[in-house]
Amino acid sequence: MIVNLAAGVQAFTSNAFLVAGERTVLVDTGANFDVVERIREHTDDLDAVVLTHTHPDHVGNLEAVKAAFDVDAWGYDTAVEGVDHAIEDGDTVVLGDHEYVALHTPGHKDDHLCFLAEEPGICFAGDLVFQNGSFGRTDLPEGDRATLIESIDSLRERIGDDLAALHTGHGPSVTRSPADHVELAGQMARQA
Incomplete structure (x- = not known):
């Protein structure tokens, strides 16, 4: 089960995906809403927080979640406050019932990760x-358009045309031809 806990929130936040199963994990915490209450609507136990990156809209609720569920946070850069454990490029993490490969995809932010499970064909793409x-903006600190394009190309090479779902950091998840949306993002990033 994958649920976007930020759905319908009228505040500046990222999506926050609860991935339930063998290892119940929150992918990004969002910001400016009570995500703890929303988690508790689905489960009383959380095993970990996994971060796509550490922009404030993705980690604003991090301390509240860590305190409420006594969990650690995993992300690319442990030098960032609140990130307890490092996930390196190519590491495998269990989200719900599936193994995901962590892909370091900078360009929007240096510590950006995507998480890809080839089976069942799910990608958490962050920003x-x-x-x-x-595609993710590159006008913030650590943003770089050329690097972003390389990261989009790298993701496109890793996903198959049979990708079933692309869960993004903002807006709706893509479940109809998500690989085409990644391909188009690469094209649009080159033209912008």
Whole structure:
């Protein structure tokens, strides 16, 4: 089960995905809403927080979640406050009932990760790519358009045309031809 706990929130936040199963994990915590209450609507136990990156809209609720569920946070850079354990490029993490490969995808932010499970064909893309060819902004500190394009290309090479779901950091998840949206994001990033 994958549920976007930020759905319907009218505040500046990222999506926050509860991935339930053998290892119940929150992918990004969102910000500016009570995510702890929303987690408790689905489960009383949380095993970990996994971060796509550490922009404030993705980690604003991190301390509240860690305190409420006594869990650690995993991300790319443990030098960032609140990140307890490092996930390196190519590491495998269990989210719910599936193993995901962590892909270091900088360009939007240096510590950006995507998580890909080839089976069942699910990708958590953070702010790398979004629906309809949109892509992460590069005008913030650590943003770099050329690096972002390389990261999008790298993700596109890793995913198959049979990718079933692309869960993005903002906006709706993509479940119809998600690989095409990644391809389009690469094209649009080159033109912008």
